[in-house]
Amino acid sequence: MPGERRTDPQEERAAKRRGDRRDQIIAAATEVFAEFGYHLASISEIIRRAGIARGTFYLYFDSKHAVFDSILSGAMVGLASRIRVIETASGSEPPHQQAEQNIRRVLQYLYENRPLSQLLLNPGLTPDTESAQHLQAFYDRVAEMIRASLDHGINIGLVRACDTELVAPALLGAIRSVTRQLLKDDATPDLDRVVGELVAFGWRGVMVPEVWD
Amino acid sequence: MPGERRTDPQEERAAKRRGDRRDQIIAAATEVFAEFGYHLASISEIIRRAGIARGTFYLYFDSKHAVFDSILSGAMVGLASRIRVIETASGSEPPHQQAEQNIRRVLQYLYENRPLSQLLLNPGLTPDTESAQHLQAFYDRVAEMIRASLDHGINIGLVRACDTELVAPALLGAIRSVTRQLLKDDATPDLDRVVGELVAFGWRGVMVPEVWD
């Protein structure tokens, strides 16, 4: 207690360890959820992989559902931080390059977090309809961002007139589908090629036919 | 199959009734699975809706898993029967019209079987990783058909050179995503418009840029 600094180093270490435990549990749980799906994932298996006792689990999370929510929240933050709104101010990079980089960053994140990606891409590993809707809500937000970009593109004559309410999810679905496909194999694919193809496919699908490279 | 031996009319009726019961159970189970997801769906709820006794259920299906598999198989047959290989022989309809009709027939089927569609479109309502893979295997087969069509299209100069292994799932993903989106609302959407947009989007994404209608 003498000369107590901003943060007591002992407390600091404790807080650190506490965070570590949480992360350790989350990592184990993510694996197990991805492998078995929510319902077939047992607390027993999670604590076995985390190397902790039963009670310890409940020291960090209120329930099985709570860990799942934590995982999902973390993932959404992680994904969202990789997606930037596409700028069309003069001087900005061409939109399709911005889109390309968004996709590249997201794929990078997913490749780096394989088990987590299973959870994100397979809404079917979810505890219940409600949780699936959480996840869906996130995708809806992303689809909305895409739609706004498309609408803007139409206004400035870059994108052909189309029903953006349909085309936005179509674009997103294309990306998800390809990503899920690629994550099935363990091999890390050539990111540049994948992103290139995706953008090429999506771009031609939406652009105005007159303006071509 | 005709003239298989004289079928006792009583046996025949029995077989008929037996089939009816099965269908009745399948219908109830489909509803319940779609509503709650596989794990939260209980046999109790299924038999309640089917109006049968507990034991009766196990007279027609070996297990909970077995009904689910039956449902999935039926759906795959139903879907597959709506999809025709695209013909490019001279005299055939233009490929994009054939694709359009494939999509229209599939959507029609899905709209007519709402609860079933939930199961097909949300891999998350699936019992386990294995079952999800069954479903995925079906989609892989469809993707493969699309890929073959694309490859052929490239050969005859109709489709731009692209990595069909990526573009095929992208196309399929676009369709699935849009369909899932539309099935969320109860309203039956304008099929022609939806199919039109989908084809327009997909077509431009894959066609050679020189030939434009």
Place this chain on the structure above:
Amino acid sequence: MPGERRTDPQEERAAKRRGDRRDQIIAAATEVFAEFGYHLASISEIIRRAGIARGTFYLYFDSKHAVFDSILSGAMVGLASRIRVIETASGSEPPHQQAEQNIRRVLQYLYENRPLSQLLLNPGLTPDTESAQHLQAFYDRVAEMIRASLDHGINIGLVRACDTELVAPALLGAIRSVTRQLLKDDATPDLDRVVGELVAFGWRGVMVPEVWD
């Protein structure tokens, strides 16, 4: 189905068996609750004594709490049916004889249901404060009946003027205390003597009777 009488004998037997099972479980549970108290009583022990499987228990009761409530309700009905309002109309038996018979009937019931009596006499074997209050509410009702009798007795000059709000629970407490005392031993005590002493005590207290009617 042919000649179906008022009640299908098969159904009848089934209903009978169903009731039997319930009673069987209630009997076992009463024993276990009386022996260990609510919290230390385990479902495992209850089903062991009832000779049934775990799931069977939950076929007849929703929860551990539910059996307990059933037991308590049954006991209250049983007790209440042994207690009659004391009549003071001319031609009725003398009030103290009526009281005597109430007590005798209650004691009879308790002696015939030993384990049940533990539960009733020891509010401490109760699941929670709430349940204890259920039981207490019953005793309050009985005390209220006693109080009404006393008030009436005062009005007709049979009972001395006293604070019936205090004396009523005192009388009831005396009865409960003696009963609990006697039920501790396994031997069945001489009912007539016990009841006689109780009534005498309540009626005239402990004072010497040199002054007596």
Place this chain on the structure above:
Amino acid sequence: MPGERRTDPQEERAAKRRGDRRDQIIAAATEVFAEFGYHLASISEIIRRAGIARGTFYLYFDSKHAVFDSILSGAMVGLASRIRVIETASGSEPPHQQAEQNIRRVLQYLYENRPLSQLLLNPGLTPDTESAQHLQAFYDRVAEMIRASLDHGINIGLVRACDTELVAPALLGAIRSVTRQLLKDDATPDLDRVVGELVAFGWRGVMVPEVWD
């Protein structure tokens, strides 16, 4: 015990503090036990109210059960110290006045220790049958004292001939019942009136006193 050796003032203070901690824990535990009953009372809640850490609790008590026993022992000592054997030597106060003062002192003690009183009066808040018997043993001792007094009273012609083995618990039960009743309300009742009524009831019962000394 006087002149116990020179007590180091530091040790003394330490012992003092140690005692304080104990009392602090006992006070918190008494509250919690009274509020929830033994089993629903958690160590977590006790240490929360005592403002100490988990481990500290086990520095002062071996177990949850041990605190409960401590509380009970303390209460018994407290109660016993308020009860004096009734003297019948010539020159003593009249027995019924001595009884009256015993009751008054006990009630005073109970009113001053409300939460404790819940524990004492509701055998149902007890950990197990064994603990309930501890408590019961205390009451048995008190009943025995009452019985001895009654026997003596009969010998000297003050008390009517009666089965003191029955009447003693009856008297005690009456007192307990009334006390429990009164402690339910938060208001502190008029002690003199209550004690007066109790003694009157025990002494002369409920009968009309037209025939009186």
Place this chain on the structure above:
DNA sequence: AATGAATGAGGGTTCATTCAT
């Protein structure tokens, strides 16, 4: 002396499946 993270035995409950009627 004090702390609080960690432990794990044990609790109540669910539900797919079986089988005697």
Place this chain on the structure above:
DNA sequence: CATGAATGAACCCTCATTCAT
């Protein structure tokens, strides 16, 4: 064929207790 009472393995979660710091 049909029934539904019975089964029991397996689940999630709680909480008194321990012990390294």
